[in-house]
Amino acid sequence: MKKVESEKVKKFSYLCGANFFTFSLFHFFTLFAFVFFTLLRETFLSRMKTILTTSTAEAADFIRRGGIVAFPTETVYGLGANIFDQRAIAKVFTAKQRPNDNPLIAHVGNLDQIKLLVSEITPNAQKFIEAFFPAPLTLILPKAEKVPPVATANLQTIGVRMPKNDRALEFLRACETPVVAPSANLSGKPSPTTWQAVYEDLNGRIDCILQGATTEIGLESTVVDCTSSVPLILRAGAITLEQLQTIEPKTRIYQVPKSQQPKSPGLRHRHYSPQAKVVLISSKFKVQSSKSSSFIGLNKLNEKFELVKICVSVDEYAHELFNFFRECDRKNIKTIYCETVEEAGIGLALMDRLKRASDD
Numbered sequence: 482m483k484k485v486e487s488e489k490v491k492k493f494s495y496l497c498g499a500n501f502f503t504f505s506l507f508h509f510f511t512l513f514a515f516v517f518f519t520l521l522r523e524t525f526l527s528r529m530k531t532i533l534t535t536s537t538a539e540a541a542d543f544i545r546r547g548g549i550v551a552f553p554t555e556t557v558y559g560l561g562a563n564i565f566d567q568r569a570i571a572k573v574f575t576a577k578q579r580p581n582d583n584p585l586i587a588h589v590g591n592l593d594q595i596k597l598l599v600s601e602i603t604p605n606a607q608k609f610i611e612a613f614f615p616a617p618l619t620l621i622l623p624k625a626e627k628v629p630p631v632a633t634a635n636l637q638t639i640g641v642r643m644p645k646n647d648r649a650l651e652f653l654r655a656c657e658t659p660v661v662a663p664s665a666n667l668s669g670k671p672s673p674t675t676w677q678a679v680y681e682d683l684n685g686r687i688d689c690i691l692q693g694a695t696t697e698i699g700l701e702s703t704v705v706d707c708t709s710s711v712p713l714i715l716r717a718g719a720i721t722l723e724q725l726q727t728i729e730p731k732t733r734i735y736q737v738p739k740s741q742q743p744k745s746p747g748l749r750h751r752h753y754s755p756q757a758k759v760v761l762i763s764s765k766f767k768v769q770s771s772k773s774s775s776f777i778g779l780n781k782l783n784e785k786f787e788l789v790k791i792c793v794s795v796d797e798y799a800h801e802l803f804n805f806f807r808e809c810d811r812k813n814i815k816t817i818y819c820e821t822v823e824e825a826g827i828g829l830a831l832m833d834r835l836k837r838a839s840d841d
Contacts, residue, residue: 531680532689537648540691541655549573551665551679552652553693554644556617556702556718557672557803558679559588559662560687561652564598567629570661574631576686579668584633585661586619586640586702590653595641598659600625605729606707612728615645617698617719621706632661642702648693664701665690671753671803671838674699678807699800700830706735717830719799734829755806757817759839768818775812777805778820788812795822799831806838 534540540550549562549572560577562569564587574581587598592614595602599622602610606620624639633639641659644650653660664672665679665687673679674696683690703718705725713735714722725732757775762768764780775788779798790805792798802819809817819835822828 529685529688531684531687533676533680533692534689535692537652537655537691540652540689541657543688544569544656544658544660548688549576550652550689550691551673551676551683551687552649552662552691553646553676553696554588554617554649554662555646555697556644556700557674557696557698558665558676558693559649560665560679560683561588561656561660561662563656564628564632564659564661567631570629570631572687573661573663576683577663577666577668579663581631582634583663583668584636584640585663586642586704587628587632588649588653588660588662589641589643590650590656590659592643594659595643598625598628598639598641599623603707605710605712608728609705609707609712609725613720613724615643615650617645617702618642619702619704619716621704621708621715623708638706638708640704646697648691652691669754671755671806672701673807674800674804678804681807695804697800699803700827700834703830705732717833719827719830721826722829723826753803753806753834753838755814755817755838756810757806757814759806759817759819759835761821761835761839762818764820773813773815774818775805775809775814775816776818776820777802778818779822780820782818786818788814795826795828795831798822799827799834802831802834 540552543550544561544563547566547569549560549569551558551560560573562573589595601623603622606622609620619640619642621638621640624633624637628639665683666673667682670682676690676692679690698719700718703714703720704716706713706715712729712732715735722734768784772787774786776782776786777790779792781791788809790801792801822831824832
């Protein structure tokens with residue numbers, strides 16, 4: 482009897498061991514498969530062949546087939562995807578390494594496409610559209626139900642703009658659909674104002690780059706929340722507060738509380754930052770220059786820097802800022818001194834970008 486019981490105990494122990502082994506093996510292979518396919522996905526992404534083209538038709542064909550394409554606008558280069566294709570939008574977030582709580586801006590090739598994206602065009606938005614579009618201006622409106630939540634970071638609003646750039650409009654019209662398009666750079670880095678800057682960041686990570694000239698403005702669009710009776714500027718840009726107030730005098734600048742999810746990109750996460758430390762100074766400020774420092778501003782300083790850019794106007798300063806940041810990165814500059822300007826006109830947008838770049 483004891484022998485029979487002993488055999489049963491051995492058999493039970495064997496089965497327990499076998500089950501534990503099978504259970505462990507299952508989890509091991511599950512973990513292995515997860516790691517393998519994650520690495521495979523990253524390897525595939527890093528080895529994607531990025532096509533360079535000057536053909537808007539060829540670039541638009543990638544959008545229609547679910548691809549992602551960098552294209553020039555009057556502000557900065559954007560990274561486009563079909564707004565109704567959730568997989569394509571996911572590729573944009575992956576390629577840029579962009580946080581998924583950062584909403585995207587929709588770009589349209591004609592005014593009729595706005596109706597596909599929003600549930601309502603508010604009175605103030607209609608006034609701004611009639612006064613400015615096409616323009617470096619994004620309007621925040623209630624989104625249409627068919628717009629996927631991934632495009633708006635689950636917000637019930639969406640930013641819409643119609644670029645004032647012939648090449649961008651030709652491309653968007655060839656896409657035959659509205660296109661979401663954040664800046665075509667790795668998240669947090671200076672926005673690209675040339676196709677070469679896009680190539681530096683995203684070669685091998687996106688399907689296509691539509692080559693064009695250097696962007697005219699060099700800073701991202703003005704973003705205005707038009708969902709209430711008082712238009713609120715969420716992000717300053719080339720369309721200034723003063724210009725907007727000529728159309729709607731109640732327009733004002735809004736500071737987004739940290740506890741509130743922002744309706745516009747560029748308001749929560751650190752943006753526009755080169756590798757170097759950015760230090761803001763006045764023209765009268767004395768700095769300790771070195772071989773690994775640079776300066777950009779309106780007034781020449783007596784100190785010697787490795788790289789200097791003196792701009793003839795605030796407009797030129799704004800236009801050259803991001804390209805200067807990238808040039809400093811190429812030269813391994815450690816500190817960039819940036820002259821402050823009056824926060825009026827496009828100076829408001831310029832100072833916004835400088836402050837965000839200098840935040841620790």
